[in-house]
Amino acid sequence: MTITKSAAVVGTDAVAEAMRQIEPDVVAAYPITPQTAIVETFATMVANGEVNTEMVNVESEHSALSACIGAAGGGARVMTCTSSQGLALMWEMLYIASGLRLPIVMPNVNRTLSAPINIHCDHSDSMGARDSGWIQLYSENSQEAYENTIQAARIAENKEVLLPAMVLLDGFIISHGTERVDFYEDEKVRNFVGEYQPPYTMLDPENPITVGAFDGLYGYFFEFKRAQEEAMKNALKVVKEVGEEFGEKFGKNYGYFETYQLEDAEVALIALGSGAGTTRAAVQQLREEGLKVGMLKLRLFRPFPAEELVKALSHVPVIGVLDRSLTFSGGPGGPVWQEIRSAFYDAENKPQIVSFAYGLGGRDFSPQQAKEAGRMLVEGNFPEGTCYLGLKEEDN
């Protein structure tokens, strides 16, 4: 039996438990709503001696990730966590962590970005960081947040990858929602994660190295970025391998995405995060009404599994993409829609790809909204540009 305990916990507890089991050498973090409970819970575990981690309390998220980079450059296994404005404050360090190829693992509790100030969920924070060279794994619920965190360490630290990884979970909906989570034995998790072999360390006086040197004179920046892109490509393979191994050890396989009722679907909805749960319920109800609607839940957004997605959706003529953030391009489409559209550019059968926006700033996403989206696709009755689900369009 791999499950040691099943408990009703909030999402932040599930993530803190994964962190305890991974037992990073160093955690430097700063509290921010709605991630705060992760840092608090983990700090309590450290104080109680339940985990052997050097906890560094810093004065900001910029310092949190800076401290993590320093520790990881020293060869330590490092984790942090954040949310929203905190992620935004880490911005310059995000690129430094990935450029230095430090496999820092960071759960990010998705919360929108100000203004206006709003503490609730959407994906603006992490989607904005999509080009920062971090792997991104999205979670539908607390169980997945727990399991994605465990896998993220393995994926990030793989020798062919060595890139930092974010684990995304929806603010409040997952982070503060109480759900049943099955936890695995400490030892099994630890064996799965394995021992970390750092690619380099600044703390070996026998082999001194320089980290973070200036590239302005020789000018090999372009070459380094190309190598980073290759590592991201490798991550695609590694995410799959780690997900399969996770399935062997713990009984639940992980891939790039999950499908529901997709085989014979005539229209499909794509969602990520907790919205996928809502969408699944809507698809179930639409099926009961006789509508051939299917769903694809995207787990991996960086690297983007374009080829596999196109394969999985090749038989569906109409696809609706549910985005929980905007790109402000002035045209249609959130970030997921743009990626999916681009992925299909070379496909033989190009489906119609419809852009839906929902749930900004924590606006409730109801099964009714998801059903409405599904119906619009079936009926071929959708507006040009983006369709905003749950938006107040008219005064009344």
Added chain:
Amino acid sequence: MSKWDIKDINNWSWKKHPLGAIIPEAGTAANYKTGGWRALRPIRDEEKCNHCLICFILCPDTSIIVEDEKVTGFNLQHCKGCGICAYECPRDAIEIVDEAEAASQENQERGNA
């Protein structure tokens, strides 16, 4: 012998550079010629200098060349022309001149020789 042989680095493909842009060896600043940034150049007056070595101690780029406890010149491959040596010299033995003028004068002298 350098562990990290970068003679050929201009021809390296992206596959050859070390991961994370680290420099896998210490003390490489000597190989890194930064004197080209210089806009001003120090000139020492042999007559005025008493080899107190204050400039040698204070130069941030270790660019004062000393042999047998005597200043013999400047390492212009690393000197940035910051002027600290001139400012600190108790005998006003160092003058800071325009790099471009000094260089063209040097070229002329070389041509005449």
